[in-house]
Amino acid sequence: MAKVNYQPYQPKTILNTQKHGDGGWFWGKYSASPYIGCQWGCVYCYCRDEKYNPHKKLPAEKAAQLDDPFSQYIKIKTNAPELLRKALAKKSKDLIYLDCYQPVDSKYRMGEKLLKVCYDLGFPVFINCKSPLLLEDLGLLKKIKRKSHLNIGWSIITARDDKTRSIFEPKAPPVATRFAAMKKLSQTGIITGTVFMPILPFIYDNAEDIENVVRSTKEAGGQYVLDGGLTLWGYCGTYFYKALAKYDSGLVSKYKELYNDNRCFHEYTKQVHELVLKYCRKYKVIPYIPRPVSFYPAKLRKNKEVAAHLYLEAREIQLSGQGGYREWAYRKGAWALDEMSTNIVEIYQQEGKDGIKKIKGIGDKLADKIVLILENKI
Ligand code: SF4
Structure with missing residues (x-):
């Protein structure tokens, strides 16, 4: 694995509050991340876009030494737990979205520390995750489940651990370990399922791949499959197209055709979603995340x-x-x-x-x- 630079720092804020929440998707009103950048380095990651990464202005000489600054230069918000505690203490109770489990977390344990804050203050949690590192905090996760609400969505784009997946998720844990972790959580009664995003066009959008993801979710005790497409905004698109060209240069023009024609794109989205719905019906898996409401007045x-x-x-x-x-x-x-x-x-x-x-x-x-x-x- 390429060398990673770690940069501890102390920001002034950590909590993002969405005016309307992301209704219909994860149901989060708040979100907080203790790290900037992600060592898993998925090539399709929308967080690469500057819009989602406003603090990350890497000095030019540093950037020039790195193949992929997003996954090789990680900023650590060392005061994240204190900031979160202070911010949530002033907020009404609503769902908070966390995504903390990347390799650096083994050292800083921010996942556990932020969860502890949520537990103490009784805030319900949704975690979107790719790493079984999360299981190290299983005891705390169970306590949150009992006290407020917990849902763990596994970020999965295919059920196949093959060469293709390693091109698009070069450093992320194998899918098999994610499904195994899902199974472990489901056996404890924690709500879990698959965040099937992004479904990569012409790569993982066929019936066989989609059925495999839904079936594997069911077999792991997952309750839902939440599907979504690929976004190619800004730098995120630029980075993705480079990787796509290396994988199969013929696909670049197919993607451009799809993404430049609204009518085609909508028709395509519909067909892929219908396949997901079909297999969710077949395996009795919910094709969305049910909204938790028990923590509201x-x-x-x-x-x-x-x-x-x-x-x-x-x-x-x-x-x-x-x-x-x-x-x-x-x-x-x-x-x-x-x-x-x-x-x-x-x-x-x-x-x-x-x-x-x-x-x-x-x-x-x-x-x-x-x-x-x-x-x-x-
Ligand atoms: S694990 Fe998630 S946040 Fe990290 S690079 Fe992959 S998609 Fe982005």
């Missing part, structure tokens, strides 16, 4: 549940290639419900559908949908 739980329906509908519209106005209508409706402090059931009981239509962002059709949800008809 009792009077808001129904709002969150109804909002979850709308978020998931928005995600389905997006993945069916028909995003646009309808998708946004659902998303805005979900945001409105998520931010409301009045119980939607009370509104419906007192004023019926008219009361629901008074909620900002909810029109006639969406109100009909919400009524059906409230009456358990969908």
